[in-house]
Amino acid sequence: xxxxxxxxxxxxxxxxxxxxxxxxxxxxxxxxxxxxxxxxxxxxxxxxxxxxxxxxxxxxxxxxxxxxxxxxxxxxxxxxxxxxxxxxxxxxxxxxxxxxxxxxxxxxxxxxxxxxxxxxxxxxxxxxxxxxxxxxxxxxxxxxxxxxxxxxxxxxxxxxxxxxxxxxxxxxxxxxxxxx
Amino acid sequence: xxxxxxxxxxxxxxxxxxxxxxxxxxxxxxxxxxxxxxxxxxxxxxxxxxxxxxxxxxxxxxxxxxxxxxxxxxxxxxxxxxxxxxxxxxxxxxxxxxxxxxxxxxxxxxxxxxxxxxxxxxxxxxxxxxxxxxxxxxxxxxxxxxxxxxxxxxxxxxxxxxxxxxxxxxxxxxxxxxxxxxxxxxxxxxxxxxxxxxxxxxxxxxxxxxxxxxxxxxxxxxxxxxxxxxxxxxxxxxxxxxxxxxxxxxxxxxxxxxxxxxxxxxxxxxxxxxxxxxxxxxxxxxxxxxxxxxxxxxxxxxxxxxxxxxxxxxxxxx
Numbered sequence: 406x407x408x409x410x411x412x413x414x415x416x417x418x419x420x421x422x423x424x425x426x427x428x429x430x431x432x433x434x435x436x437x438x439x440x441x442x443x444x445x446x447x448x449x450x451x452x453x454x455x456x457x458x459x460x461x462x463x464x465x466x467x468x469x470x471x472x473x474x475x476x477x478x479x480x481x482x483x484x485x486x487x488x489x490x491x492x493x494x495x496x497x498x499x500x501x502x503x504x505x506x507x508x509x510x511x512x513x514x515x516x517x518x519x520x521x522x523x524x525x526x527x528x529x530x531x532x533x534x535x536x537x538x539x540x541x542x543x544x545x546x547x548x549x550x551x552x553x554x555x556x557x558x559x560x561x562x563x564x565x566x567x568x569x570x571x572x573x574x575x576x577x578x579x580x581x582x583x584x585x
Numbered sequence: 586x587x588x589x590x591x592x593x594x595x596x597x598x599x600x601x602x603x604x605x606x607x608x609x610x611x612x613x614x615x616x617x618x619x620x621x622x623x624x625x626x627x628x629x630x631x632x633x634x635x636x637x638x639x640x641x642x643x644x645x646x647x648x649x650x651x652x653x654x655x656x657x658x659x660x661x662x663x664x665x666x667x668x669x670x671x672x673x674x675x676x677x678x679x680x681x682x683x684x685x686x687x688x689x690x691x692x693x694x695x696x697x698x699x700x701x702x703x704x705x706x707x708x709x710x711x712x713x714x715x716x717x718x719x720x721x722x723x724x725x726x727x728x729x730x731x732x733x734x735x736x737x738x739x740x741x742x743x744x745x746x747x748x749x750x751x752x753x754x755x756x757x758x759x760x761x762x763x764x765x766x767x768x769x770x771x772x773x774x775x776x777x778x779x780x781x782x783x784x785x786x787x788x789x790x791x792x793x794x795x796x797x798x799x800x801x802x803x804x805x806x807x808x809x810x811x812x813x814x815x816x817x818x819x820x821x822x823x824x825x826x827x828x829x830x831x832x833x834x835x836x837x838x839x840x841x842x843x844x845x846x847x848x849x850x851x852x853x854x855x856x857x858x859x860x861x862x863x864x865x866x867x868x869x870x871x872x873x874x875x876x877x878x879x880x881x882x883x884x885x886x887x888x889x890x891x892x893x894x895x896x897x898x899x900x901x902x903x
Contacts, residue, residue: 472609475623475651475892485586485897487602488609490740525618 408565412554412577417537417568420553421450424535425457427551432502435462437530439501441471443519444489449570450537451506467494471505471526476518491522499527504551508566510536513547538577540564586893588700588709592720592767597743600770603889604728605740610892611885613650624653627895630683632675633712634660634690639856639880640712640722644687647887653895656683671695672704679705685895686710693717708894716757722855723763725886727771729875730810732882733851745772748806752778752799753814753836753863756785756825760855761814765791778802780836782825799836803845811846812853813838813864833862843868851875 412420432438435458442451448470455468474488505519516534523532535551540558558564558579565578586599595603613619629648631641641657648655658678660666665674675686685708688696693715700709713719730747731739749768755761755777768775769792776794777784788795796802803811816832826832833839838852843865846852852874858864868874 475621480623480896483897485893488606488892490609491612521622525616525620527617 408578408580410576410578411556412538414569414575417553417575417577420537421453421457424551424553425454425461428454428458428504428533428535429462431533431550435459435464435466437501438466438504439494439496439498439529440466440468440504440506441493441498441523442468443505443507443515444470444472445571446566446568447505447507449568450508450535451504452570454504454506454535467496469493471519471522473515473518473522476521478514478518491526493526497527498523498529500530502531502533503529504533504535506535508537508568509564510534510539510547510549510552511542511564513543513545516547517545537566538564588696588711589720589890589894590696590700590709590711591718592723592763592770595720595767595770597770597772600724600727600767601741601743603724603893604731604886606892607724607728607882607886607889608740610650610888611882613888614881614885620650620652622652623892624648624651624895626654627684628654628656628682629685629687629891629895630656630658630678630707631687631712632658632660632678632689634665634688634695635713636661637689637713639883640689640719643880643883644710644712644721644887644891646884647891648685650884651888651891653685653891656681671699672702675699675705675707679707683707685891687712689713691715710890710894713759715759716762717759718763719759720763720767721883721887721890722760723767724890725879725883726760726764726812726853726855727767728882728886729853729879730773730851732878733875734809743771744768747773747810748808749773749775749810749812750778750802750806750808751775751793751812751814752802752838754783754816754825755779755788755814756783757817758814762791764812765793769793776802776806776808778836780826780832799842800845803842807847808850809847810851810853811838812855813858813868815855815857816859816863818859829862833865837861837863837865838868839865840867843871853879855879 440451440455442448455466458466469492472489472491533550536549537553539552540556563580569575687710689712695714696711735742778796
């Protein structure tokens with residue numbers, strides 16, 4: 406099985422910085438932004454993105470996590486998943502511009518679940534999606550607003566995202582598929 | 586987890602995991618929409634052969650918060666009073682599409698019989714079988730203790746080192762039995778205090794210490810938790826103690842005894858309380874009484890149990 410690294414730690418940091426600027430540009434500033442990560446690695450990315458947004462704009466951007474386990478459509482197909490904590494910033498998400506953050510965008514089903522979960526917590530003014538890697542193969546009409554890197558893959562390949570805070574090292578790698 | 590029949594089936598990891606899931610479920614109660622779509626399209630039957638208000642309502646609230654459809658079946662006034670067997674009743678319910686059966690039955694071991702029988706495919710949750718077990722009550726008691734000890738940082742923790750007194754009718758109490766097993770699994774030490782007539786013959790097999798004098802036990806154990814059991818008058822067909830006044834004086838938690846407890850000790854009661862018998866007003870209404878917390882946590886714990894038994898690939902969950 407071949408494994409190759411597609412993003413190094415420095416690449417990941419640069420991608421997050423670029424996404425921060427894009428978020429601030431499209432939102433015309435940091436007003437009403439709330440960054441929510443999807444556990445597990447989306448939360449790590451969300452915290453970094455919020456820190457970056459805060460340092461660039463000089464305004465504290467609230468951050469939280471949004472668990473989607475109970476909203477998944479594959480609950481009866483997999484072994485029972487353990488829910489993760491959801492923590493919203495004290496201000497809530499009503500009328501906020503929520504930036505959802507996840508590590509890999511694939512079928513789009515996780516984001517579909519996240520949108521449902523979000524609706525049960527309040528009514529944001531808008532929801533944006535930021536992902537570190539978009540690997541294609543969407544099964545739902547969902548797209549990301551901010552992408553760290555587009556990675557055309559085959560479905561037989563696996564993408565690994567490892568981040569400090571959850572893992573020992575930090576990189577994005579592809580495993581398997583046809584060796585090139 | 587396919588069924589929940591006994592707290593003795595839960596090892597340390599499974600018990601802590603279940604309580605952690607219950608933590609996430611309790612967050613739902615504070616949200617704008619107090620409902621999860623997780624069990625949409627699944628049916629939970631509350632099959633109750635014994636009277637119960639709070640357990641049935643708690644299971645009903647838990648199932649509804651997870652968007653399951655709930656069918657309440659009380660044996661009284663049903664085909665059961667015409668002589669229908671448990672097998673025929675559950676097969677009728679299964680034919681209506683029950684995915685989970687919450688069973689309360691006066692016969693000890695009824696839930697186990699149903700789970701092992703192969704009569705139905707549904708998951709079975711024991712909601713009290715005779716004088717044997719009441720696992721969800723023990724789980725919500727453990728959840729309540731963990732919240733009081735560890736607060737918001739409860740996730741992943743157990744009850745290591747906690748000293749618990751269980752006082753009263755241990756003989757008839759399925760709550761006491763389930764609690765004894767679960768609390769020991771979670772690392773707490775349990776002392777039961779009761780008149781000898783209200784202790785089971787095999788009390789040593791519960792793995793608990795035994796005391797007969799409540800005042801001495803309070804002084805010796807210095808408990809963190811005092812759990813008062815209900816005197817189950819409906820199960821008492823013999824004279825287990827001379828009269829109610831004597832019981833209240835010797836084994837009840839009246840004002841003087843309540844004040845003798847360590848200042849941080851909490852008072853628990855599974856309800857419904859017999860005020861003036863096993864528990865006095867001062868203890869029952871004190872801020873250190875967790876009776877209402879227990880009810881609230883009961884819904885979260887039962888949501889966790891229904892989630893863990895009713896989701897997931899059945900082959901893997903076995």
